[in-house]
């Protein structure tokens with residue numbers, strides 16, 4: 001009994017020491033495991049957060065654009081494509097975009113620069129920071145839906161401007177039978193030209209491309225030549241066009257030109273102040289369309 005007791009006591013004492021030793025080892029293991037777990041969790045969490053942040057490309061696009069219902073309603077994707085930067089065409093004729101004016105060329109350009117009106121909601125108008133009371137609503141008499149507003153896509157207006165400048169550049173074809181040159185064409189056209197140049201200037205500066213152009217030695221050329229045929233990351237044009245197609249307002253010419261003006265509607269002041277009114281008056285006095293007025 002005694003021996004047993006002693007034995008037990010001794011055992012217990014030994015067990016106690018061992019337990020203490022074990023417990024301190026366990027403590028170490030627990031601390032290491034805890035630290036490792038925390039590190040692992042942080043790494044995993046960071047990865048998940050980065051993935052989440054990386055996920056829809058629309059997130060990035062939203063950060064680099066002002067509010068657009070397009071970016072809010074679809075997940076716009078990006079595509080890699082190579083620019084055709086050839087200076088001298090190696091095909092005859094060159095691609096439609098580089099040909100001299102013709103009905104086919106006009107058709108191609110019209111097809112990419114459609115500025116038809118589409119619909120946005122009142123919530124979109126507010127998100128754009130615009131006042132719905134001074135933003136033109138789709139007239140209820142058009143029966144196209146309630147609380148809708150007319151909208152145009154900025155990108156399409158820029159394409160329209162590029163096309164307009166193209167026409168002024170090929171002046172004899174488009175205006176030669178009416179005017180002598182861009183300097184003496186009607187003021188409306190002069191301002192349309194300078195407005196379009198200025199629109200594209202500001203947009204190019206705003207979205208200055210940071211892509212890099214390298215130089216190459218080219219057969220028959222004494223100095224290195226820039227290689228403009230670079231790879232670009234582009235917004236998926238088909239998705240944009242599809243989005244627009246689903247929102248275009250089916251307006252007849254009459255509906256476009258004779259939009260009923262609501263009674264007591266809030267009007268904004270003429271932007272370029274007296275000049276526009278003066279022009280309207282001069283054209284009226286001369287009995288001609290504003291677009292045809294020559295100073």
Ligand SMILES: *[C@@H]1O[C@H](CO)[C@@H](O)[C@H](O)[C@H]1NC(C)=O
Nearest residue numbers: 084086089090091094095098
């Ligand atoms: C680039 O455009 C030019 C001019 O239209 C054409 O001749 C050439 O074949 C095009 N190059 C490629 C790689 O498509």
Ligand SMILES: *[C@@H]1O[C@H](CO)[C@@H](O)[C@H](O)[C@H]1NC(C)=O
Nearest residue numbers: 178179180181184185186294
């Ligand atoms: C075009 O130039 C001719 C010759 O200088 C001039 O007589 C004519 O008035 C000009 N026409 C216009 C529309 O400026």
